[in-house]
Amino acid sequence: MKDSKLPPNLIEKRVVEHLGTRFAYALLDPQFKIKSTSFNFNELAAPEGEGLQGMPLADLFPELIGLEESMGELLSGDLEALNLDAVNRLVQNGSEGEEVVQYFNFTLFPADRRRPGEGLIFLIEEVSDQANLRQDLVQERNQLRLTQGELARANRELQRLDQIKTLFLSMAAHDMRTPLSVISGYIELIQDMIRDDEPQDKSLINRDLTIMQDQVHWLNRLILNVLDLNLIENELLVVDRQPFDMRLAVEQVARSTQNMFKNARQHLSYHVPTADVFVLAESDRIKQVLFNLVGNSFKFISRGGRVHIDLRSDIDRQKAILAIEDDGPGIDKAYQKHLFKLHYRTPESNEVQGTGLGLYIVKKLVDQHEGTIWVESEVGQGTRFVIELPLLSNLQKVS
Amino acid sequence: MKTVQRKICLLGDFSVGKTSLVRQFVEGRFDDRYLSTIGVKISRRQISRPDYLLNLLIWDLAGGDDYDDVTSGYLRGAAGILMVCDLTRPLTLHTLRKYRKQLDEIKLDPVVVIAANKVDLVAERAVDDSLLEELSQQINAPYLLSSAKTGEGVAAAFDQIAGLLEKKKS
């Protein structure tokens, strides 16, 4: 019977070996200071710690800070045990000294059930193997859910685009019918004139041809917008920027839309400064922006209505400022921020022709020129679109 | 100067950026990879307040919409909670409503601030300010926009919690 009293640490070692898990424990006094520990406590909890006796447990385990109240409840017998599962701790890994995450369960409970106030046992158990398995599972589940979410989103976006395409096609077809019917009307008119066998008034025919020409331009711009939409959607829209005097764009657009306004009994006016307004831009694109904005205003003003183009340069801020103002019905504040989105149209604009594409393309083109565009409008007060582009310095103009 | 210690927990759906916010706040760095947290990781950082030093013990918990008893164990003794949602995933706002309900059920009343995270992902943003206002009212907690990537709003979130803690005490 000589061996019946194994030293306690040997019993512990056997138990630990037998269970095959890594755990250790410490006995705490009522002030939560360490009274004694299991033989392997240092190994698990305090790699460099000697002389742990008397040390407040929270100095070793900051995880316990904030739990004083609950630990008090353990001492008073109001709480049976306190668990913290899978606490992540960075641990130096062997000789390499690199840090790895290990997972531990912490449990605190009274050392003596009947006299809980005497002190607590703190049990620490390494559970990295289970936690790593759980990590793999949770990681996979979460990734899967994220992918599902992305798929669902992509799907909704596709549906939305699909609806827009359908809507767009019908709107575009509708829009193109207007200039086409005008053109076809004038063709008939001219055919009649020719059939009449009378000597023809050339100026009359010429006037009709001019109107037809305007309508062809209009059609052409509608088609260009459709083509640009394709470029934008495929991120292929690029602009070829050269030094360019914005005044030219204003004058040309005003000249070539003049007739359209006159025929509709509407007024177009413009103002450009006497000094040049050079920007770095693709001239055709700037004209396209202007055409779209002027065309947009044209659609919304009533008979006798006015559109005014105003160009100026702000030397202090080095900006070219282009404004297109009309005395049309104005746009409700709520709709203004959506105006430049694909196919957004205000409820009022439903009865008016236009693909709703114009403003979207204008915004993209202005973006490509490092400019900004915004709208100032109030219902009943008309609308003003403003574009700011960076002015070219004198130096840049020369080079 | 006086030093005060406070426990702050991060709550929110998985992958909203809780771990990343803590990493940014404590270590000043960001990692693009996603490693789901298991259990809890506790970090510390001291911030200075007008007349004392505040030692924050920051509890980064595993995310998910399945709040259980384990979670409430972690919340013991928390003075403040940073609730995190993801601006690119509207459903993560709803998870916070569930968390609020569960806090009320276990009669816990810490100060709460909402971080609407990943504000740097402008193109993917799917939650507008009005939804956040609404959430903020329902949960009864202020919100701010944050990015663990750029650091925007990160320190501000913890400062706001500290401010609310001071207000609550006085």
Ligand SMILES: Nc1nc2c(ncn2[C@@H]2O[C@H](COP(=O)(O)OP(=O)(O)OP(=O)(O)O)[C@@H](O)[C@H]2O)c(=O)[nH]1
């Ligand atoms: N762009 C961007 N990405 C972020 C931001 N915050 C987090 N992420 C990324 O989002 C993913 C998830 O971030 P985590 O911080 O691990 O999320 P979590 O909330 O801790 O997730 P769980 O631990 O599973 O609950 C990672 O890939 C991060 O890099 C952010 O502000 N902006």
Ligand SMILES: [Mg+2]
């Ligand atoms: Mg995490």
